[in-house]
Every structure is written in C-alpha cells, then in structure tokens.
Amino acid sequence: MKVILLCGGKGMRLAEHTATLPKPLIEIGGRPILWHVMKIYAHYGYRDFVLCLGYLGEKVKEYFIRRDDWREEDCVLETDASGGQRVERLRPSEQWRITFADTGLETDTGGRLKRVEPYVDGEVFFVNYSDGLSDLDLHALLQFHQSHGKIATLTAVRPLSPFGMLNIADGRVTQFVEKPRMDTWINGGFFVFHRRIFDYLTLHANLERDALARLAAEGELMAYQHDGYWTCMDTHKDMVTLNQLWESGAAFWKKWE
Numbered sequence: 001m002k003v004i005l006l007c008g009g010k011g012m013r014l015a016e017h018t019a020t021l022p023k024p025l026i027e028i029g030g031r032p033i034l035w036h037v038m039k040i041y042a043h044y045g046y047r048d049f050v051l052c053l054g055y056l057g058e059k060v061k062e063y064f065i066r067r068d069d070w071r072e073e074d075c076v077l078e079t080d081a082s083g084g085q086r087v088e089r090l091r092p093s094e095q096w097r098i099t100f101a102d103t104g105l106e107t108d109t110g111g112r113l114k115r116v117e118p119y120v121d122g123e124v125f126f127v128n129y130s131d132g133l134s135d136l137d138l139h140a141l142l143q144f145h146q147s148h149g150k151i152a153t154l155t156a157v158r159p160l161s162p163f164g165m166l167n168i169a170d171g172r173v174t175q176f177v178e179k180p181r182m183d184t185w186i187n188g189g190f191f192v193f194h195r196r197i198f199d200y201l202t203l204h205a206n207l208e209r210d211a212l213a214r215l216a217a218e219g220e221l222m223a224y225q226h227d228g229y230w231t232c233m234d235t236h237k238d239m240v241t242l243n244q245l246w247e248s249g250a251a252f253w254k255k256w257e
Contacts, residue, residue, distance in 0.1 A: 001048065001142075002125040003041045006207075007034060008054020008103050008112055013234050022056040024130040025063060026239060029246035032063060033233055034130045036253065042096065043256045044138040046126060050099040050119050052112040061100050110205030117198045127191040133242070133253040134230040136190055144224045145192035152197055152215050156223040157188035157230040185223070187212075188230045229253070 011023030018026075024034035038049060053060055078086045099119050103112040113127060124145070126138075136155060145153040160179050167175040187208070200211040215221040229252040233239055245251045 004050045052103045109207035114201040129189045132232040151220040153192040155188045155190035156185040
C-alpha cells in the first residue's frame with residue numbers, strides 16, 4: 001500500500017524555524033519529524049511513500065538522497081585506482097521506496113493529494129500529515145476501514161488540553177486537573193482512503209473543507225476512534241515537548257527497535 005504524506009506547507013506557526021527549513025525537517029532527537037512519521041508506517045510494513053512536496057521541497061529531497069549514511073550505520077568502503085569511492089551499507093536501517101512529487105508552492109491539501117493520483121496504483125492507500133505522531137495500531141485502522149466499505153476513514157483522537165481544568169463550587173476550587181484529555185474528538189489525520197476520493201478532489205481543493213465535508217454529508221466518511229496517545233508539532237513549545245519525550249525515553253510513538 002502507498003503512504004502519501006503531505007509535506008508542502010509553510011509551517012507558519014513555527015516561523016522561527018521554517019524560514020530556511022521546511023517543517024517536516026524540524027528535528028526530534030536529531031531526526032526530522034517526517035522521519036519519525038515514516039518509521040511508524042514502516043514498523044507495520046508500509047514502506048512505499050509518496051511525499052507531496054512544496055515549500056523548500058528540495059531540502060526534503062536532499063535529506064534522503066544525499067544523507068551521509070556512513071556516519072550512522074555499519075558500512076564497507078571500496079576505492080579504485082582512479083580515486084573513486086563507493087560506500088555499501090551493511091545493515092540499512094530504512095528500506096523504503098520514496099516518490100518525491102512537487103505539488104506546488106501554494107497548493108492546498110486536497111490539490112496536493114489530487115496531483116499525486118497518477119502515483120497511486122492500488123484501490124486503498126494511507127494519507128497523513130507530516131507532523132503528527134501516535135501509538136496508533138495501523139493494522140487495526142486498516143481493518144476498520146475494510147470492514148465498513150466507505151470511501152474514507154479518518155482517525156479521531158482526543159488530545160490533551162493545553163490548560164489545567166478547574167471545578168468550582170461557590171467560588172471555591174473543588175478540583176484542579178492538570179491538562180486533562182479533552183472530551184471532544186478531533187481529526188488526527190492517519191487517513192485510509194479508497195481511490196474514489198479522487199472524484200471529490202480538484203487541483204484547488206482543500207482536503208478538509210471540501211472533500212471530507214462532502215464525504216461526511218454523503219455518509220462516506222467514517223471515524224476510527226483512537227483512545228491512545230496522539231500529538232502534533234504546531235508550535236515551538238510542541239517541538240520542545242517532543243524532544244523532551246524522546247530524550248527521556250517516553251516517546252510513545254516509538255514502537256520500532
């Protein structure tokens with residue numbers, strides 16, 4: 001199955017970092033958040049990626065194509081009489097197939113997905129943003145999608161509140177709860193789509209406002225409710241928090257070894 005990742009946005013809420021670096025390359029523990037998202041899928045055996053590039057997309061290409069793998073992995077160096085060199089990785093950590101698709105600088109999310117339609121050769125495929133992390137079971141998500149026969153499945157999550165919550169009676173605080181899990185479900189990405197979704201998209205469409213809203217109105221959008229961990233990197237504070245989780249060994253999304 002293909003895994004399509006939306007990587008073309010400008011990351012305006014992280015402008016202090018994204019002036020010269022695309023948001024998908026902002027690092028957690030020394031690796032881009034995009035790499036972390038791809039590792040989640042690869043853990044479940046889904047390694048065929050299509051990256052929808054836009055803003056500073058050439059830097060995403062450079063990260064994967066020109067990486068100095070020898071710095072981090074066991075390798076063999078071969079030289080020849082003319083001074084040429086070849087490096088062979090002995091235990092490559094990522095056995096991925098990556099399609100880099102330039103989907104435009106200003107293209108909206110639905111348009112980016114529509115532009116990679118020629119690269120989708122199966123009936124069912126995954127789609128996700130490139131800044132969300134979760135301990136979601138992708139096999140269970142796919143099984144749910146296959147069970148209902150609709151066009152689209154999104155993963156519904158209940159994020160932690162950014163604020164502490166108070167219970168108050170007669171002016172007295174009876175309970176203080178530090179950043180509880182919210183009761184409201186939101187769209188957490190981690191989509192599964194049947195290729196019929198392309199009929200709902202144009203090159204100028206917004207995935208959420210146009211396609212998903214129409215699918216919901218027609219009864220073709222289902223929600224897989226995930227009660228586990230989920231978060232995304234929207235702000236500098238989010239970036240700091242995710243790095244702290246990684247460094248402390250509490251990165252809930254790291255299921256791979």
